[in-house]
Amino acid sequence: MAETGRTDKYHHGDLRQTLMNNCLKMIEEKGVSGFTLREVARISGVSPAAPYHHFKNKTELLAAVAVMGFKMLDEAQRKETEKCDNPGAKLKVLGRSYVMFAVNHKVYFHVMFRANPEPLWENTQVMNAAKQALSHLENTIRELYPEAEKGNGNHFKAAVLTCWSMVHGLASLWVDGPLRAAESGKLEIEKLIDLILGQDIIHRGS
Amino acid sequence: MAETGRTDKYHHGDLRQTLMNNCLKMIEEKGVSGFTLREVARISGVSPAAPYHHFKNKTELLAAVAVMGFKMLDEAQRKETEKCDNPGAKLKVLGRSYVMFAVNHKVYFHVMFRANPEPLWENTQVMNAAKQALSHLENTIRELYPEAEKGNGNHFKAAVLTCWSMVHGLASLWVDGPLRAAESGKLEIEKLIDLILGQDIIHRGS
DNA sequence: AAACATATCTTGACAATGTTAAGATTCGTT
DNA sequence: AACGAATCTTAACATTGTCAAGATATGTTT
Numbered sequence: 001m002a003e004t005g006r007t008d009k010y011h012h013g014d015l016r017q018t019l020m021n022n023c024l025k026m027i028e029e030k031g032v033s034g035f036t037l038r039e040v041a042r043i044s045g046v047s048p049a050a051p052y053h054h055f056k057n058k059t060e061l062l063a064a065v066a067v068m069g070f071k072m073l074d075e076a077q078r079k080e081t082e083k084c085d086n087p088g089a090k091l092k093v094l095g096r097s098y099v100m101f102a103v104n105h106k107v108y109f110h111v112m113f114r115a116n117p118e119p120l121w122e123n124t125q126v127m128n129a130a131k132q133a134l135s136h137l138e139n140t141i142r143e144l145y146p147e148a149e150k151g152n153g154n155h156f157k158a159a160v161l162t163c164w165s166m167v168h169g170l171a172s173l174w175v176d177g178p179l180r181a182a183e184s185g186k187l188e189i190e191k192l193i194d195l196i197l198g199q200d201i202i203h204r205g206s
Numbered sequence: 207m208a209e210t211g212r213t214d215k216y217h218h219g220d221l222r223q224t225l226m227n228n229c230l231k232m233i234e235e236k237g238v239s240g241f242t243l244r245e246v247a248r249i250s251g252v253s254p255a256a257p258y259h260h261f262k263n264k265t266e267l268l269a270a271v272a273v274m275g276f277k278m279l280d281e282a283q284r285k286e287t288e289k290c291d292n293p294g295a296k297l298k299v300l301g302r303s304y305v306m307f308a309v310n311h312k313v314y315f316h317v318m319f320r321a322n323p324e325p326l327w328e329n330t331q332v333m334n335a336a337k338q339a340l341s342h343l344e345n346t347i348r349e350l351y352p353e354a355e356k357g358n359g360n361h362f363k364a365a366v367l368t369c370w371s372m373v374h375g376l377a378s379l380w381v382d383g384p385l386r387a388a389e390s391g392k393l394e395i396e397k398l399i400d401l402i403l404g405q406d407i408i409h410r411g412s
Numbered sequence: 413a414a415a416c417a418t419a420t421c422t423t424g425a426c427a428a429t430g431t432t433a434a435g436a437t438t439c440g441t442t
Numbered sequence: 443a444a445c446g447a448a449t450c451t452t453a454a455c456a457t458t459g460t461c462a463a464g465a466t467a468t469g470t471t472t
Contacts, residue, residue, distance in 0.1 A: 012421080033239070038458060047422050049461080054420090058459065113382050114320055121383040130384060158401035161376070161385075165402065169375025170367070176319050177327040178336060179367075195364035196371065218450080244429060253451050255432080260449090264430065 016054040018044045020065055024107050032110045037061070062111050063123045069108030070129035073101050077136040087143035092197045094137055095167045099193050102171035109175050113168075137163055170196060222260040224250045226271055230313050238316045243267070268317050269329045275314030276335035279307050283342040293349035298403045300343055301373045305399050308377030315381050319374075343369055376402060 012018065022043045027035045037058045038048045055061040080097045081090045102109040112120075112130075120126045141159050142149065148156040173179040174189060218224065228249045233241045243264045244254045261267040286303045287296050308315040318326075318336075326332045347365050348355065354362040379385040380395060 015420080036458070037460090048459085049423080050421055052460075113378070113384070154397075154401060158398075158404075161379075161398065162372070162402050165375030165379060166368070166372050167375070168379055169371030169373070169377075171375075172319070172378045173367075173371060173374055178319070191360075192364075192367065195360060196368050198364075221449085242429065243431090254430085255452080256450055258431075 012044075012046060012050075015044065015046060015050065019051055019054060019061060020068065023061055023065055027107045027110065032107075032114060035062075059115075059120070060123075062115055063120050063126055065108070066112045066115060066120055066126050067129045069105065069112045070126070070133045072105065072108065073098070073112075074129070074133040074136070076101055077133060081136060081140070087140055090140045091137075091144060091163065094140060095163065095197050096193055098167040099171045099174070099189070102175050103189050106175050109171065113172070134164070166196070218250075218252060218256075221250065221252060221256065225257055225260060225267060226274065229267055229271055233313045233316065238313075238320060241268075265321075265326070266329075268321055269326050269332055271314070272318045272321060272326055272332050273335045275311065275318045276332070276339045278311065278314065279304070279318075280335070280339040280342070282307055283339065287342060287346070293346055296346045297343075297350060297369065300346060301369065301403050302399055304373040305377045305380070305395070308381050309395055312381050315377065319378070340370070372402070 019040055022040050023035065026040055026043070037051055040061075041048050041051050044050075051061065055064065076097050077094055080093050084090050084093055115121075121130075138160055141156065141163065145156070145159060148159055170179075170193070225246055228246050229241065232246055232249070243257055246267075247254050247257050250256075257267065261270065282303050283300055286299050290296050290299055321327075327336075344366055347362065347369065351362070351365060354365055376385075376399070
């Protein structure tokens with residue numbers, strides 16, 4: 001039951017989902033800029049105008065994919081942290097999970113953070129899904145450093161942002177190419193993650 | 207002397223540079239995906255086919271811009287570190303300079319790291335310029351932790367990558383929108399940088 | 413069951429884009 | 443003065459995103 005093809009019916013049945021799947025497939029092959037609404041429609045077995053009954057435009061298809069990606073990330077973060085009780089271990093697991101998500105779902109990561117005209121962040125659906133996915137990190141840091149939220153809360157924000165920047169940077173460098181291209185030795189990404197997260201990041205604030 | 211317009215001559219005189227400038231201007235206004243070869247040509251006062259005598263295609267124009275960006279970054283890193291003798295201070299200055307470059311030259315950063323079909327990293331010119339710009343960080347870490355290069359050098363690579371990831375992550379989150387969109391309090395980016403770089407990043411390896 | 417509103421898909425069209433081929437114009441050199 | 447190379451233009455092609463109008467199916471009301 002190939003999802004990619006058409007059904008014989010005039011009404012496709014589940015075109016919306018099919019379009020999203022084929023969108024991902026296409027980005028995987030041709031990159032996020034090689035993605036074309038018309039071709040996705042073609043592959044899905046419908047006319048060029050059909051997608052417009054499910055998405056306002058090309059960008060909104062990408063936004064829908066981004067939302068799905070953030071939900072997947074959220075789910076991964078939730079599942080992985082369930083196992084550990086120690087909040088310190090939690091933090092590392094979260095970081096590992098974040099980077100591995102980017103590595104294993106490069107396409108989603110691209111759509112989520114490299115959306116082109118960058119209006120995805122003005123889409124409230126995307127924003128909310130993103131906030132939800134990030135909440136795991138915030139909660140864990142809250143557990144680890146309850147005192148950080150005292151005062152103006154800048155220490156807390158700094159801690160969150162430090163961790164986020166770190167893993168997001170590593171993920172970005174990997175996904176965007178420089179890390180892979182620069183052949184950083186024969187270090188595999190997994191070992192890289194462990195090396196980096198092995199270092200005491202927020203050892204002390206200020 | 208507006209660079210953007212045409213000269214009366216049949217031969218433009220300095221079309222290559224003009225195209226690059228207008229390319230930047232256009233991306234600044236319409237985003238990196240709204241950038242169009244034809245419009246850049248139009249603004250530059252030449253026909254749609256003229257750019258093809260200076261760049262192999264649209265992508266290579268972007269590659270040229272990316273190279274220029276890396277050279278600017280390289281120059282900034284060089285200039286800023288000249289002042290400080292202490293390698294520890296150097297490291298922070300480098301980080302600050304990296305992020306501020308992204309903030310102040312969002313367009314360049316976009317072209318350098320968000321190049322669309324991501325073949326820019328297969329362009330040797332881009333690769334070399336990027337390596338050059340990154341060498342400052344490597345050298346500084348070498349000064350700071352000479353012992354890290356012992357053995358397989360993994361500790362050294364980890365340290366470099368940790369610093370790079372951190373600042374690149376912060377820069378990415380800012381440039382790509384999530385940080386600005388998430389209205390992370392009223393924290394300005396400069397304060398954010400200081401907060402983050404204030405934390406002992408590579409306090410100890412492993 | 414019949415009629416009707418709605419959702420879904422198609423056809424046909426439009427302007428715009430990246431790119432190339434063929435021809436025109438200028439520049440540098442001999 | 444003449445010639446080759448560099449630079450630019452015109453014209454064309456296949457594609458793209460998007461929209462308006464019409465066709466077809468679905469579901470609901472009577």
